[in-house]
Amino acid sequence: MRTILSVLLGVIAVTTAPPALAALNVFACEPEWGALVTELGGDKVSVYVATTGRQDPHQIQARPSLIAQARKADLTVCTGAELEIGWMPMVERSAANARIQPGAPGAFEAASHVRLLEIPARLDRAEGDIHASGNPHIQTDPRNILTVAKPLSDKLAELDPANAAYYDNRHADFVHRWTQALQRWQAEAAPLKGVPVAVQHKSWVYFFDWTGLREIVALEPKPGIPPSSGYLAQVLEQVRREPVKMVIRAAYEDPRPSEFLSEQAKIPAVELPFTVGGTDGAGDLFSLYDDTLHRLLEALGHDSSKP
Amino acid sequence: MNTTRFVIAACAAIGALSCPGTGFAASDQELKEIQQQIQALKSEYEEKIKSLEARLEAAEQAARAAEAKAAAAQTGVAAATPPPAPPPPAQPVAPAAAGAFNPAISAVLLGTFGQFSRNPDKARIPGFELGPDAGAGERGFSLNESEVDLAANIDQALYGSLVIALQPDNTVNVEEGYLQTTSLPWGFTVKAGRFFSGIGYLNEQHIHAWDFVDAPLPYRALLNTQYGDDGGQVRWLAPTDWFLEFGGEAFRGDAFPAANGPGHGKGAGSLFVHSGGDIGESSSWLAGLSYLQTRAGDRVTGADVFSGRDHIGIASLVYKWAPQGNPTQRNLILTGEFFHGLEEGTFDGNRFDQWRDGWYLQGVYQFMPRWRIGFRHDELDSDRLAGVFAGGTLDNLGHVPRRNTALLEFDTSEFARFRLQYTRDDADLTTDDEVLLTYNVTYGPHGAHRF
Numbered sequence: 001m002r003t004i005l006s007v008l009l010g011v012i013a014v015t016t017a018p019p020a021l022a023a024l025n026v027f028a029c030e031p032e033w034g035a036l037v038t039e040l041g042g043d044k045v046s047v048y049v050a051t052t053g054r055q056d057p058h059q060i061q062a063r064p065s066l067i068a069q070a071r072k073a074d075l076t077v078c079t080g081a082e083l084e085i086g087w088m089p090m091v092e093r094s095a096a097n098a099r100i101q102p103g104a105p106g107a108f109e110a111a112s113h114v115r116l117l118e119i120p121a122r123l124d125r126a127e128g129d130i131h132a133s134g135n136p137h138i139q140t141d142p143r144n145i146l147t148v149a150k151p152l153s154d155k156l157a158e159l160d161p162a163n164a165a166y167y168d169n170r171h172a173d174f175v176h177r178w179t180q181a182l183q184r185w186q187a188e189a190a191p192l193k194g195v196p197v198a199v200q201h202k203s204w205v206y207f208f209d210w211t212g213l214r215e216i217v218a219l220e221p222k223p224g225i226p227p228s229s230g231y232l233a234q235v236l237e238q239v240r241r242e243p244v245k246m247v248i249r250a251a252y253e254d255p256r257p258s259e260f261l262s263e264q265a266k267i268p269a270v271e272l273p274f275t276v277g278g279t280d281g282a283g284d285l286f287s288l289y290d291d292t293l294h295r296l297l298e299a300l301g302h303d304s305s306k307p
Numbered sequence: 308m309n310t311t312r313f314v315i316a317a318c319a320a321i322g323a324l325s326c327p328g329t330g331f332a333a334s335d336q337e338l339k340e341i342q343q344q345i346q347a348l349k350s351e352y353e354e355k356i357k358s359l360e361a362r363l364e365a366a367e368q369a370a371r372a373a374e375a376k377a378a379a380a381q382t383g384v385a386a387a388t389p390p391p392a393p394p395p396p397a398q399p400v401a402p403a404a405a406g407a408f409n410p411a412i413s414a415v416l417l418g419t420f421g422q423f424s425r426n427p428d429k430a431r432i433p434g435f436e437l438g439p440d441a442g443a444g445e446r447g448f449s450l451n452e453s454e455v456d457l458a459a460n461i462d463q464a465l466y467g468s469l470v471i472a473l474q475p476d477n478t479v480n481v482e483e484g485y486l487q488t489t490s491l492p493w494g495f496t497v498k499a500g501r502f503f504s505g506i507g508y509l510n511e512q513h514i515h516a517w518d519f520v521d522a523p524l525p526y527r528a529l530l531n532t533q534y535g536d537d538g539g540q541v542r543w544l545a546p547t548d549w550f551l552e553f554g555g556e557a558f559r560g561d562a563f564p565a566a567n568g569p570g571h572g573k574g575a576g577s578l579f580v581h582s583g584g585d586i587g588e589s590s591s592w593l594a595g596l597s598y599l600q601t602r603a604g605d606r607v608t609g610a611d612v613f614s615g616r617d618h619i620g621i622a623s624l625v626y627k628w629a630p631q632g633n634p635t636q637r638n639l640i641l642t643g644e645f646f647h648g649l650e651e652g653t654f655d656g657n658r659f660d661q662w663r664d665g666w667y668l669q670g671v672y673q674f675m676p677r678w679r680i681g682f683r684h685d686e687l688d689s690d691r692l693a694g695v696f697a698g699g700t701l702d703n704l705g706h707v708p709r710r711n712t713a714l715l716e717f718d719t720s721e722f723a724r725f726r727l728q729y730t731r732d733d734a735d736l737t738t739d740d741e742v743l744l745t746y747n748v749t750y751g752p753h754g755a756h757r758f
Binding site for chain 1: 460463466487488489490491492494495496542543544546547548549550551581582583584585588591592593627631632633634635636676677720722750752753754755756757758
């Protein structure tokens with residue numbers, strides 16, 4: 001018994017030895033926030049990203065691995081606005097970690113720092129899987145990344161005051177690079193203004209707000225409800241009356257509905273990364289928007305925009 | 308000030324109207340006074356709202372004018388250099404009403420239509436004495452358990468959960484009612500109240516969260532479907548990269564297989580360890596080892612009386628797979644648990660000890676969104692007792708109780724599941740064919756996707 005115990009304690013001691021001298025353990029709910037924390041925190045943070053670009057952030061389970069990582073986190077960086085409501089509350093409660101409980105200094109929600117769109121006037125599950133505080137997919141507008149970067153950088157400095165100047169410098173550098181990139185993207189995105197499109201899920205309202213693309217129809221009858229073939233036929237009718245240039249889906253979504261519409265309506269179906277790692281081209285925060293714009297412009301026939 | 312007065316008056320009025328028979332009897336004069344107050348407040352508020360509306364109107368006009376000006380200015384600037392237009396600053400969102408602090412209230416409805424070739428009221432499992440909730444099911448239409456859940460953070464250190472179960476025979480019982488710490492240091496969590504024990508895998512989950520309609524045989528025969536009681540629990544989550552958790556519990560000792568704990572100065576306790584992690588991007592697992600010891604004094608099941616101890620060990624393994632970790636399209640859940648138990652003491656006045664084993668293995672596969680199929684095999688085994696026990700409840704008659712179950716499920720959303728389940732039930736000596744058709748819906752705030 002005693003030997004078993006000492007072996008067990010030994011194993012725990014070995015596996016819990018700090019791997020590096022990173023000051024802050026950060027648990028990022030989605031890849032875009034993981035990437036942003038890495039941009040702002042550099043080698044002073046050790047980032048664990050809970051989901052990948054190939055996963056639907058609504059449909060995650062409170063897996064044992066997530067609980068174990070949340071246990072040692074100093075900071076969680078999540079979208080909020082109920083995007084993670086199906087799993088984060090469970091992870092937080094099971095993680096036995098006072099630092100990251102809701103309302104604690106170590107719980108950061110990006111959505112509480114930006115203006116949310118599509119706040120539902122009617123809260124009813126008959127409207128599908130809606131979010132009471134508004135559409136949570138804020139990362140599709142790169143201006144929101146800039147808005148979130150400041151409070152996130154302040155948060156890092158608050159939790160790790162010894163490196164406050166470091167975080168401040170990195171933030172200033174990030175703002176400089178991001179502002180330049182924004183100007184480039186705005187110029188590139190000019191041909192997208194006013195272009196009518198169909199979407200699979202209502203994930204793109206912030207992106208459309210930025211680029212001026214116009215959403216004509218969504219393939220999901222209600223948010224989160226997969227379309228039936230009957231409903232797709234209705235969408236096809238509508239698209240014939242009100243033509244769209246393309247149909248857009250996030251990388252984690254089922255390709256079949258948008259490919260059906262693409263074939264029937266003879267329009268391109270465009271898979272967009274949606275977040276960092278969603279496509280091979282979207283390896284970091286900057287290339288996420290490069291790749292997104294490139295794919296859309298290519299579908300429009302603007303090949304000259306290739307980076 | 309005014310608001311407080313209004314709230315108090317309104318509450319008093321509501322209280323007076325809605326509970327006339329509960330001992331709150333306001334005199335006529337008091338009522339009149341309250342009505343007058345409400346009337347006065349109402350007119351006061353109407354005036355205020357009117358003035359606010361007027362101010363809002365004025366403000367909106369000003370805003371429109373400003374917007375037009377800004378737009379005109381921007382077109383001029385945009386021609387020169389297109390600056391990135393930052394989104395407007397965040398608006399702090401304040402909770403609108405006192406109701407914002409209400410706990411999350413959700414309701415679960417379960418309804419069943421059952422067809423059994425043999426009368427389920429007479430169902431028994433040779434070799435096992437069954438607890439009060441371990442029946443085989445109900446014939447025809449029946450309301451299964453309906454549940455009301457109330458859960459919220461109590462303060463910065465505690466979380467509370469109350470689950471009220473409404474039984475089909477119109478009785479109400481507290482299924483779970485506990486508080487749990489959220490902010491203890493070093494990875495500890497303490498729970499106190501009434502709750503389902505953390506032993507095994509299915510035990511802690513509520514009936515509506517199970518993949519099949521009913522409990523597997525070992526849960527039914529050894530734990531009266533689910534083991535829960537009044538008590539306390541301590542868990543420690545190890546600071547490891549993979550999930551490793553230890554837990555221990557002490558219980559009052561009133562729930563089968565324990566009985567009459569306090570009356571006899573006895574109780575029940577458990578120890579468990581859970582571990583889990585991911586295998587690559589697509590797979591994850593959770594394993595557990597649990598031990599439960601219960602003591603019973605004069606426990607009555609049917610016509611039998613038992614006093615003594617039960618020891619139950621459980622090994623559990625759950626494996627989940629989804630392509631690239633995205634379960635929305637397709638996913639697979641495999642669950643298996645093995646029970647090894649010993650019951651010792653006196654049964655109807657005769658000393659005995661008996662080993663009992665049980666296991667089940669089940670798989671549920673979602674082959675396209677909203678559709679799932681499943682298969683389960685469950686089985687029990689026990690020492691055959693002879694002598695004074697021959698032909699009695701504990702004599703297994705040389706029979707191995709087992710069942711095979713197939714499941715088809717259709718979901719209108721993740722909140723509503725419709726199941727058709729067929730079981731070939733050889734728990735008793737003669738085969739029973741069972742068909743269960745159920746609905747299983749949850750409404751209210753979005754619940755958790757637990758593993």
